[in-house]
Amino acid sequence: MTTDSLAARAGHGPGAVQESPGGTRRRPLMRMRAGCQHHAGPLAYVLLAIAALTSLFPLYWTMVAASTDNTRVTQTPPPLLPGPNLFENLARAWDEAAMGKAMINSLIVAGCIALATVFFATLAGFAFAKLRFKARNVLLMLVIGTMMVPPQLSVVPLFMMMSDLGWGQKLPAVIFPTLVSAVGVFFMRQYLAEALPDELVEAGRVDGAHSLRIFWSIVLPIARPAMSVLFMITFVHAWNDFFWPFIALDMSNPTVPVALTQLSAGYIRDQSLIMAGALLGTLPLLAMFVVFGRQIVGGIMQGAVKG
Numbered sequence: 001m002t003t004d005s006l007a008a009r010a011g012h013g014p015g016a017v018q019e020s021p022g023g024t025r026r027r028p029l030m031r032m033r034a035g036c037q038h039h040a041g042p043l044a045y046v047l048l049a050i051a052a053l054t055s056l057f058p059l060y061w062t063m064v065a066a067s068t069d070n071t072r073v074t075q076t077p078p079p080l081l082p083g084p085n086l087f088e089n090l091a092r093a094w095d096e097a098a099m100g101k102a103m104i105n106s107l108i109v110a111g112c113i114a115l116a117t118v119f120f121a122t123l124a125g126f127a128f129a130k131l132r133f134k135a136r137n138v139l140l141m142l143v144i145g146t147m148m149v150p151p152q153l154s155v156v157p158l159f160m161m162m163s164d165l166g167w168g169q170k171l172p173a174v175i176f177p178t179l180v181s182a183v184g185v186f187f188m189r190q191y192l193a194e195a196l197p198d199e200l201v202e203a204g205r206v207d208g209a210h211s212l213r214i215f216w217s218i219v220l221p222i223a224r225p226a227m228s229v230l231f232m233i234t235f236v237h238a239w240n241d242f243f244w245p246f247i248a249l250d251m252s253n254p255t256v257p258v259a260l261t262q263l264s265a266g267y268i269r270d271q272s273l274i275m276a277g278a279l280l281g282t283l284p285l286l287a288m289f290v291v292f293g294r295q296i297v298g299g300i301m302q303g304a305v306k307g
Contacts, residue, residue: 059282065275066090073271089276093263096273099280102259105171107284109245109255110238112175117234118227120180125188126219130201131211140189147182155247162248173248174255178238184230191226192219232292236285256281 065073068083093099127133128140158177167173196219204214220227242257249258263270263277 066279070270093277097259097262102256106255113238114235116179121184121188124185128189129192
């Protein structure tokens with residue numbers, strides 16, 4: 001007689017028949033298996049399709065408005081199908097707003113800010129999550145408290161500081177004030193507090209590794225999913241930032257949002273031209289997500305799986 005049959009007769013195992021206190025028999029217990037898949041019903045697919053269409057409609061409307069002329073855009077009802085002037089309007093917006101230089105500047109600014117934020121936020125998050133030092137909680141509260149200060153309050157002293165450093169109307173004036181963010185530090189701290197076991201850090205200490213070695217060899221591989229998400233969010237935010245670049249830069253050295261203001265100048269605004277410029281400014285972000293979207297989503301799913 002096999003072990004499974006003995007366990008079933010003894011009232012144990014996956015095929016056991018359980019008896020209630022009154023003596024009546026109940027159905028066999030079904031054990032949940034790890035890795036089982038749950039299939040969504042038709043309603044879930046309908047809701048997801050509606051959410052996807054709702055999210056994509058502003059982008060579709062931007063393309064429709066950019067492919068028509070200004071008279072057609074302002075009509076009621078507005079057009080719902082693309083027109084024949086898309087490439088003509090894109091070429092006009094590219095020339096009038098100097099989008100080539102603006103895109104290079106935005107790529108430099110957003111790339112430097114995203115890389116620096118990911119590195120420094122991961123380093124600070126590891127320190128706040130796993131290292132023990134005096135006033136750790138106080139410093140963490142101070143970092144979180146900076147999130148409550150409106151950025152408009154620091155514009156004047158920050159502008160004076162950039163002028164004293166000789167960075168007026170230059171890209172470093174936009175890059176250096178935002179090399180790290182309190183949101184990124186708090187995000188990485190919360191992730192590493194859960195995803196990084198204390199035993200790994202202690203094992204590194206036993207092997208004679210110092211903190212920077214532990215950070216490079218242990219923390220960075222574990223934090224890779226959260227780092228990819230933080231990079232994507234920071235890059236998009238830096239690319240779309242308008243307030244501080246508009247103050248720190250001029251029209252001779254703009255980023256994409258600053259360059260788009262040139263398209264709205266004039267007594268009569270050409271809405272189709274503005275939409276064409278907005279579409280040009282959005283295309284690099286879409287291309288980046290198409291190229292790296294699978295890695296980013298895979299990193300998110302990898303970080304969500306435990307055990």
